[in-house]
Amino acid sequence: MDQFVIKPLFGDEGLGLFTVTNQTLWLAIGVLIAFALFALPTRNATLVPGRMQSVAESLYMFVRKMVADVLGEEGAKYFPYIFTVFVFIMISNVAGLIPTSFTTTSHIAVTGVLALTVFISVTVIGFVKHGAHFITLFWVKSAPTVALRCVLFLIELISYFVRPLSHSVRLAGNMMAGHAVLKVFAAFVPALGIAGIIPIGAMTGMFALELLVAFVQAYIFTILTCVYLNDALHMH
Amino acid sequence: MGLFISAAQAATEAVGIEEGVEHGGEHGSAGLPQLDLASFPSQIFWLVVALVVLYLMFTRVVLPRIGGIIEERHDAIEDDLDRAADFKRRAEEAEAAWQKALADARAEAQAIADATKAEIQKEIDAAVAKADAEIAAKTAESETRIAEVRAEASAAVKEVAQDVAAALAEAVAPGAADPAALSAAVSKRVEG
Numbered sequence: 001m002d003q004f005v006i007k008p009l010f011g012d013e014g015l016g017l018f019t020v021t022n023q024t025l026w027l028a029i030g031v032l033i034a035f036a037l038f039a040l041p042t043r044n045a046t047l048v049p050g051r052m053q054s055v056a057e058s059l060y061m062f063v064r065k066m067v068a069d070v071l072g073e074e075g076a077k078y079f080p081y082i083f084t085v086f087v088f089i090m091i092s093n094v095a096g097l098i099p100t101s102f103t104t105t106s107h108i109a110v111t112g113v114l115a116l117t118v119f120i121s122v123t124v125i126g127f128v129k130h131g132a133h134f135i136t137l138f139w140v141k142s143a144p145t146v147a148l149r150c151v152l153f154l155i156e157l158i159s160y161f162v163r164p165l166s167h168s169v170r171l172a173g174n175m176m177a178g179h180a181v182l183k184v185f186a187a188f189v190p191a192l193g194i195a196g197i198i199p200i201g202a203m204t205g206m207f208a209l210e211l212l213v214a215f216v217q218a219y220i221f222t223i224l225t226c227v228y229l230n231d232a233l234h235m236h
Numbered sequence: 237m238g239l240f241i242s243a244a245q246a247a248t249e250a251v252g253i254e255e256g257v258e259h260g261g262e263h264g265s266a267g268l269p270q271l272d273l274a275s276f277p278s279q280i281f282w283l284v285v286a287l288v289v290l291y292l293m294f295t296r297v298v299l300p301r302i303g304g305i306i307e308e309r310h311d312a313i314e315d316d317l318d319r320a321a322d323f324k325r326r327a328e329e330a331e332a333a334w335q336k337a338l339a340d341a342r343a344e345a346q347a348i349a350d351a352t353k354a355e356i357q358k359e360i361d362a363a364v365a366k367a368d369a370e371i372a373a374k375t376a377e378s379e380t381r382i383a384e385v386r387a388e389a390s391a392a393v394k395e396v397a398q399d400v401a402a403a404l405a406e407a408v409a410p411g412a413a414d415p416a417a418l419s420a421a422v423s424k425r426v427e428g
Binding site: 038 | 268280301308
């Protein structure tokens with residue numbers, strides 16, 4: 001589990017608020033990758049895009065389309081934030097796959113902040129837009145009896161408050177499990193000697209799977225953010 | 237033997253993950269690093285810093301650039317389509333104008349041909365009329381001449397007949413014939 005340990009980069013003092021850790025380093029590397037991926041190729045943007053500009057534009061259009069599909073016209077306001085979240089998670093997930101690197105999104109503190117931000121914004125936006133009427137989000141009108149509606153109200157309410165937990169644990173858990181499994185297989189390699197080629201082969205396949213998981217989890221986190229925001233904007 | 241020990245260690249570590257998930261809270265730093273609350277302030281602080289930097293970079297620089305270029309491309313394509321439609325319209329106009337010019341030219345050529353034909357017809361008619369008149373004049377002249385010749389001939393015949401009749405009468409009964417009665421009888425016979 002030592003690949004998940006957070007340790008100060010300089011000195012050996014305890015972890016304070018401003019302590020620069022290995023996680024800080026990889027957050028910074030993530031920001032630099034985002035800079036290289038989006039800011040640099042679009043510096044001299046051309047009508048006919050180059051390779052890197054195409055990549056930046058495809059990601060832009062991908063998130064933009066997702067926001068438009070789920071949130072409609074009103075979603076344009078939230079697009080920059082959703083785009084930031086998507087790019088941050090995607091880059092963190094993928095950069096975390098580099099051997100000996102650190103995966104920032106494998107930490108519940110990181111994904112928890114992201115999920116709580118969404119949860120709090122959704123709640124605030126919901127009450128600002130709909131007032132006390134927002135409570136009816138939990139009142140299932142399609143249920144036939146009042147008693148059933150009361151039960152469903154309780155279930156919906158609980159599920160609403162569990163959202164940030166599932167939202168954050170899903171991402172952190174996926175990232176952590178993938179890396180832990182790779183680590184376990186890696187531990188078998190020196191132990192098995194020449195037969196270590198077998199776990200190496202398995203790891204190669206698993207690495208490809210983890211790469212897919214890295215993108216899929218970024219996508220899932222982002223689309224869930226959109227879906228939750230949609231609840232606040234349009235109810236249902 | 238050592239080989240198996242290492243493998244066993246790795247396996248123990250794998251099991252440790254599950255234990256860490258379940259008992260992480262109690263174990264603290266000894267369990268999952270993810271649940272080490274001491275690292276949370278630093279983690280959250282730097283995460284917020286990174287997110288704010290990313291957000292500012294995207295909203296200030298990247299998104300306007302990409303949005304702008306996509307918009308520009310959209311406009312350029314729209315412009316090109318408009319221009320193409322304009323060119324098409326102009327080509328159609330040019331074709332229509334050409335067709336009209338062609339039709340006009342044809343009509344003009346037809347008119348010129350008709351006029352020329354009419355003119356030539358007129359000339360032919362005039363020439364024919366003139367020729368007809370000439371022929372008529374010549375015919376009339378010839379007829380008068382023929383009439384004259386015939387009158388002369390018939391006069392000559394009458395004279396010869398009278399002379400012959402007088403000579404016959406003289407020969408048959410000299411001095412008995414009346415020249416005036418003889419001449420009248422001959423004339424009557426010749427003309428009748």
